[in-house]
Amino acid sequence: MxxxxxxxxxxxxxxxxxxxxxxxxxxxxxxxxxxxxxxxxxxxxxxxxxxxxxxxxxxxxxxxxxxxxxxxxxxxxxxxxxxxxxxxxxxxxxxxxxxxxxxxxxxxxxxxxxxxxxxxxxxxxxxxxxxxxxxxxxxxxxxxxxxxxxxxxxxxxxxxxxxxxxxxxxxxxxxxxxxxxxxxxxxxxxxxxxxxxxxxxxxxxxxxxxxxxxxxxxxxxxxxxxxxxxxxxxxxxAPKSDEPTVSARSQTSYVPNDKAMLADKHPGRESSPWQERQKVLYHDLLGSIRYDALLIPAQVDGFAVDRAGRSLITRFLHQRLRQLGWSLPDPTLTARALGERSRTYSPKDIAALAGRIGATTVIIPAVGHDGNGRLSLNLLRQQVDHHGIPLADKTVLASCNNLPFSDTRLPFEVFVSHMDELLKSIGCTPTATAQASIRDNEPLLPQQPCELFTQNKPSLVQQAFTLQLLGMLHPRENPTQEGLFERSLVLAWQLPVNHPQRNLLIARALFRLNRRPAALKYLEQAKTVEEHALLAFLNGNLPNLQENRSRIATPLKWLLANIDYADLLWTYTQRPLPDATIAEIVGNQVEWETLIVRRLQRNWMWSNQSNLVVKQMLDEAFPLADFTVGELMGNRLLLHQSPFEGGEIDRSVYEHYRRMVSNSGASLFPDTHPLAPRKGDYLDLLAATGEANLFDAVYKSVVLQHRMDAGLEQLRQSAGVYEGHPDLTYLKSEALERKAQSSLGSEAARLNAEVAHLKDLAGYWSQEQNTYSRLKIFDQDFPKRFYWTTASDKLASLENSLEYTNSRADIAASLYDSYQRYRAGKTIKRQKLLAELEQRFIGAPQRQYLLAEISERQGNVDKAQQYYRTCIKLYPEQWEAYQKQAELLIRHDLIDEAYQTLMAIPDFNRPSPLVNAVGFSNFANRMGSMFRKLGEPGKALTFFRYCQTLGTGSGAEMVSAAQEAMINNDYATMAQHCVRLIRRYQSLPGYHAYINYQHLTGQHTTAWSVFNNLSSRQYLSSIWQAALFGFRMEGTSEQDQDRWFADRVNRPESSSFVLYRLMDRSQFPAINTLPRSGGQNRKQFLALYRGYKTRSFTDSPYSHQFQQGQGITSKLLPWLAFYYEDAGRGEEFQQRLNEYLAVHGSGFDSLLAQGIIAGLQDDSHTALTLFHKACLRYAELQQQQTPFAGWPFAMEAKYTTNPEKRMTALGAALYLDRNSVRIAHFSRAEKQRATEQFDANKFFAPRQSDAQTQSPPKQI
Structure with missing residues (x-):
């Protein structure tokens, strides 16, 4: 029973x-x-x-x-x-x-x-x-x-x-x-x-x-x-319908359920010391004031609405409760006391805060979604004792579930429409509120920042614009900045629907809260010049924005529009604003200049503002008698330390901020009008500026200058204040990750483990999507930021990103490319995307590049060139536009024209003072490498030498010096530059060339010693090429190589070794045991190679991708030729090949593919002609790119018809790879003659000074 x-x-x-x-x-x-x-x-x-x-x-x-x-x-x-x-x-x-x-x-x-x-x-x-x-x-x-x-x-x-x-x-x-x-x-x-x-x-x-x-x-x-x-x-x-059942939801045991945290694979991480200090600071501030009730910030219940979305719900609810006469602490301060980044709060912390402020009632809102566009809202009312502990049977829960929401009907809007219903359900009877009197005067920009908070009864419009100005002046995105835009939105919401300022205020707030689709809704009927300027900014239309900003008459609105303009211009040019433009924007606002300039230059990490400047501003606005900038500098001078920099300087801003909040927090953050601007907002702005200055300084040391120890020392000196800050924790992980690359054994393992732990903590402590966190637990957060892409559904992620970005035209290019690769059913979407681009990203170089590539793919080369010329005209100092046009010319065999195009870059003739010297050094090196690969060493030397004249000390400069030495056959000098690269950057190309040089000069023991120290690392493809070169030089048998490789065959990076062996050997048994790991192109190549060897193309994983119409990768062309012909789809392949050639031009891969097609169609003469032509072209280029490899010389010796070139190439091949199968058919006499000729030439012979000037790097 x-x-x-x-x-x-x-x-x-x-x-x-x-x-x-x-x-x-x-x-x-x-x-x-x-x-x-x-x-x-x-x-x-x-x-x-x-x-x-x-x-x-x-x-x-x-x-x-x-x-x-x-x-x-x-x-x-x-x-x-x-x-x-x-x-x-x-x-x-x-x-x-x-x-x-x-x-x-x-x-x-x-x-x-x-x-x-x-x-x-x-x-x-x-x-x-x-x-x-x-x-x-x-x-x-x-x-x-x-x-x-x-x-x-x-x-x-x-x-x-x-x-x-x-x-x-x-x-x-x-x-x-x-x-x-x-x-x-x-x-x-x-x-x-x-x-x-x-x-x-x-x-x-x-x-x-x-x-x-x-x-x-x-x-x-x-x-x-x-x-x-x-x-x-x-x-x-099954129970009978009249039997009693369990009640549907317990009110007393309600606990918000954050589904992301429940799915977390690493729960229970340590808390952030930085956030814990902030909680204590504001817990103490609130504890000095008594309130009747406590409103908890909206928590996550289900999948998350992001922090800003939950905060908007909290602010609207707080405003409504105050209208009903409730006595509540400021929601900004409550969030900070409980942890403003937290998604849920423990009952213990809630009770402690309620008891501290004397509250007898606690209101707990929660919001979540189901991942399918449905929202749930919950509102809990608890009666609590003097300790904040809920009283039995004194709890009421109200819920609204299954509510639709979208990108344009946001969760806070859904909540506002149900707010009175929820309040009524928990016993709070809503009453009608009187409409506030609205004054339509234009917002004012006072002469200095502190005057923002001394205005006599500012209007709602003035308050909202003031909050947005403060938010726009924050140098980095953070919850404090978002809070300013949240408050401005709640204020603007009170304006009549037809108020001329309402849509402008709401749209800007929504965009700055990462809600572009919703912001556009309020600009659909843009009327004023300010609205048109903001609409242009949201669509990335730089010319339109520039035109409209010049027509704005109100100084405060002019400043806001110009900050938008600076942000968009930076995204498109990656250059700081010229001094003249900055002076134009600042105008006569002298007292604002420091804040405005800091904001306009926030992306230019090479220029760092000292925190002494911020400390001076704090002294003026928030004086502390015993803690001034003069005393700070004097104390450092007495200790013979720099008065302008150091840990004490970096910490001074936060210390000043902490003392002000501790001593005067109640007056800085008065709760009489929690939405209105208050002096504490200005204190927050200065504190955030000091924090951003430290971040930028560490970023410059670690990322731009590769000075990890300096960056770590900066972090160490500020640890007492900022330890546990998510952003700085991530920067610390970046510094340690770079140090791990130059470490070995247990030390490298220890550092890598710490790096993984710190990156995990940084992402977790931030508690939502950001540019550096990739914790999968935040995938379902709404809205999804434009930079947050999911590999499992790339198309959907890119489509979402395009909706949410205003300036990243490269997202549109990636989406178009994805539509092109996955052709089935995507033609309409491609057309829709192109139609959308007619109104978006105007003035963006990436938009021009995409349109040029489409034109070239369609066979209209002239139109493609016109797009590049237009971009160059718009941005004559934008290097990438010149590079794109040069690459197009190269694809059509116009090498000289490509070279002249690049030499027209102004920075090559008269460098701009705003040029990123390190970035330009890298660019010059890339261009030199491009021409070297094209077999144009003379043109390559121009770029390599220019790179060295910049004197940046960058890795690009050292690589250029090594490349120049290699072109001049000065391998000893090349090795010296490689040692510099290794010691400074642990450069893998540096190791590769250095190992090759040791093998070339017969120093095999040294070469293998260096290799063995490196081989424990993964994915070092070039290092495996160096190992193969050593085997070829030593004449190691294939059987011995197999035995050596047997212990490494299952390692992820081992596929590179097999692929290099395939270039001049037939090693199918080895590739058959190779793991299918690695990049997508490598997987495709291996699949096709197996198919070619086993005649089983239809079983290849690539066959499914082929059926989806994915694009063609150059190295796959010959194998695809076999595949298509084998599948009886030769005509389709020819069509795809023609599309490829229209974009990429002809090369040895395409020649080889065409030869294969001819051979399979029994046109042996054409097949052999194309095959020989491809082989010779490939061999000649590879001799310049990889002069240490034997197979390019062996190919030339086998296929050239020039007797003199044949003997020279044969001699080099014998020296580099005596067992090459490509030279096995030469007679002993021919080999003897070639060897004698090679020895007489002494092309690879080591110089006498090599042993004296060259030694292995001390740290490898």
Missing amino acids: IRFSLLPLLRLVLFTLVIGNSLAIAASFDMLTKAELVIHLPTEQELAMYQMFPPPPEQMEQLTSPHVEVRLDGLPTCYSIDWQSKQVNAQIIHLRQRDWLQPFLEFDLVHETIALISNGHFGKTGDGVKNTSGLTYVGKNDQGDYVISLEPVILSCDTSRKKIAVSLAFHTLPLTDGSQFKAEHMDDRLLMIRHLKWKQHYWKINSDKGLAWRVSNISEADQKQIADARVLYIADA
């Missing part, structure tokens, strides 16, 4: 239902329940038995440690195998689940307490932060085991993947990996959840009605049916 238990004591409830259709089961849902942690300590008898009959050593520690069992509703779910336990001493036991990254549980046997320890050390006592939320010691059970109650616990189920996860709700820590759970559909509404260890129990869920049952005492027959999954529905188990 089957029995039902309704669990009246368990409070098992369904919440956060995601129901797309009332007749279909939810795609995912969560159950709120409780669990028990049962701890068994080995008894004295058990320990004595282990002594008498010792188990194997590897089992002894496990058997003698505390045993752990997790029980869900009294049913076992996991055992000690999933947990690590350690009895620290007779009193303390530490426990942690195997997936917990850092925290652990500490159980005190004497005091009978249980706590979660963060930032502590497992197995040691006395450190870390304790948290007891959701943890209670119950007592001992009948077996004498200790029982810990865990409540609430969330059981999450993804029904589409039938995946279960069990987590401790307050801490988002997994209790089990869920692998032993099973979820099966019983019908369109009912779901069965079962654990492999449960023989007579399962849970039945009705996700449509929010009901849950536990089914017990299942018969053996039914157990077998369930286990075999043959019968998923047991008729007798």
